Amino acid sequence: MAREKGAKGRESRLRLLHAAAKQFAIHGFHETKVSSIVAEAKLSQPAFYLYFESKDAVFEELVKLFHVRLTTVINESRLPEINSTDGVLNQLCHTLTLMFDYFYANPYLTRIGFHLAPQSQNMKQELVQWVEQMLSGEQRSGQFKSDFRMNMVAECLVGTIERIVFTQLLPGKVAPEQLALDIVNLYVSGIGMKQSKV
Amino acid sequence: MAREKGAKGRESRLRLLHAAAKQFAIHGFHETKVSSIVAEAKLSQPAFYLYFESKDAVFEELVKLFHVRLTTVINESRLPEINSTDGVLNQLCHTLTLMFDYFYANPYLTRIGFHLAPQSQNMKQELVQWVEQMLSGEQRSGQFKSDFRMNMVAECLVGTIERIVFTQLLPGKVAPEQLALDIVNLYVSGIGMKQSKV
Amino acid sequence: MAREKGAKGRESRLRLLHAAAKQFAIHGFHETKVSSIVAEAKLSQPAFYLYFESKDAVFEELVKLFHVRLTTVINESRLPEINSTDGVLNQLCHTLTLMFDYFYANPYLTRIGFHLAPQSQNMKQELVQWVEQMLSGEQRSGQFKSDFRMNMVAECLVGTIERIVFTQLLPGKVAPEQLALDIVNLYVSGIGMKQSKV
């Protein structure tokens, strides 16, 4: 046999993982039964417990997977350091684009890790901090208005990202790069013609 | 007897409704057991079914309650028609403030109707359309940049609102009015010093 | 007030009894809820227990009522003793007619006491014995064939009665007297033209 030992098992495990991701994403954690996961994976229920501790465990694994990969995407998105406002905005836009690419390529995982999981709150919190740091630096260097609390802005941005991902990106309405561009533009300039102030 | 007829029953029903709201908000629909609702309301399980069809039914009722009240808040927030850009922004800010007041006064209901319920998607969609219409009018009158699709802006704004409500408003970090002001300001002017463009 | 003391209570009790009879007859014992009995009687649940020990108790009462009345009907149906075959057949026919009259006038009670109640078996057993005695006497006097076990004939007749009551009498398809006549005729002569024998 050409296949190495253990290959079949790994495949079964993967099938289960994918099936679980799909079911969780579509039906949520509680509405997803182990029985429907294994049905989708064309395996039996005991097979499930051959590869995973429990239903909770697969969910955890998927969440972690999402988190790790997203972190990697973000970390690897760092552009060569260009210290200018445009640099920061470019960086933001670039990172957002890569994130969106990742989300778009992994819709089920995204719904799980960015929406369903309780830990998604922490992840979004991390994201907020990451954005905040970026913007704060620029703010201290005087390129951004100083009357905004950058933490607040970051929170707003993350909220925007979350919604846009699920209403525009995943349904395929707008391309990742376009979305990133639109969002950054909006947050930088606002919609007013002039520097209006309420 | 000082109390009017039917008062005790109405009170029990209310206690159950509040208990349910609290439990659902904190633990989610599935993790909330009828047994814990009645425990919180200091009643027995059958009492629950004296006032509600089923666990699903209370949830529905709470969602509807949230929706109806929120709609009322929004509808009654209309200021005397002032046809100016400032008018629109004032209106937006005013409505947001009232909404936030409502959310802040009803945190459990808000978490249920704005987050947990599947129907919350529709509600947010309605909100998006409402915002979009407001902004579109102004856009046509030339007060807002024409290069933004206002639907996109509205989506962004609603995403922002959702997150801000749960991370800033409900935990009591920022006052309703302040939040409304900050958000509108941000969306109108952006954070950039000048009309920067990525 | 013109009404004597206790009249209202007796009326309520009667209403409940009738309601119970109707519900039991239509839906059977288990499918009948105390709640539907009181609903039909336009009273509250505690009122039910004011007049009856339990759900079982009303059922019992109805069964007994049926039994007592039916027994009375049968006992009072005795014709002036005429010792002849025709006499016996007349007696049988007369009694059946009166029974059928009673059944027809009390359809709910009949369904309960003649069909639903476990005790209905005993009642039918009594009926069998009563018929058997009648026929046996005649048999000994040589008027009936001696090769039939009259107990068997009586069982057959009671079976016939039971079915005919529910399929012909209660639905009002055939009049009581006609039914009695038909049945007795059938059992006396059979359907064959001649004295055929299988």
Place this chain on the structure above:
Amino acid sequence: MAREKGAKGRESRLRLLHAAAKQFAIHGFHETKVSSIVAEAKLSQPAFYLYFESKDAVFEELVKLFHVRLTTVINESRLPEINSTDGVLNQLCHTLTLMFDYFYANPYLTRIGFHLAPQSQNMKQELVQWVEQMLSGEQRSGQFKSDFRMNMVAECLVGTIERIVFTQLLPGKVAPEQLALDIVNLYVSGIGMKQSKV
């Protein structure tokens, strides 16, 4: 392993089916708890739902089983066509014998399908029609008295059958063939010595 695949499951299912039949027959539908069925079958409650949709479903299955088998028995009881009165009576007697054989061999199923089930009314109705057709043909050919409505006779006969089955056959008091003979004889000739008429 000597046993073929799936044998154990089929056995368990059968055990449950038998247990259910017994319990239903003895205690009726409502008094029979799933817990007592599985106790009798020496299985746990969930096992029951492994093989049946619900308590109602097993009952239905048993009723259908009874109906199908009884229909088969009746259909296969057809003798080679002998067009004579004796032929019809022989046929009737033969079919009754086979039916009684079937009932005697399946007492629980019989009680369920012929007595407890609401659908048993339809089955008995079918039986009435079958008997009626048989007798009517003979009546038209002049072998039977024309002053009986054969539908009425058929109703009487079916009533007789039902009672005799439960009071004589199932308790084992009289053999199937004897019962069939007795009943047919009775219905053909009646008990009178002569062609008496009330």
Place this chain on the structure above:
DNA sequence: GATGAATGAGACTTCATTCAT
């Protein structure tokens, strides 16, 4: 590596019945 068969634990719901007024 995989599965047919089975189960422990627990959730929702119903209903006859009673308490307090």
Place this chain on the structure above:
DNA sequence: TATGAATGAAGTCTCATTCAT
């Protein structure tokens, strides 16, 4: 005489999980 309000007890069903092969 009557009822609004409440509950104890019990039953059906589901589901994650495991045993035995």
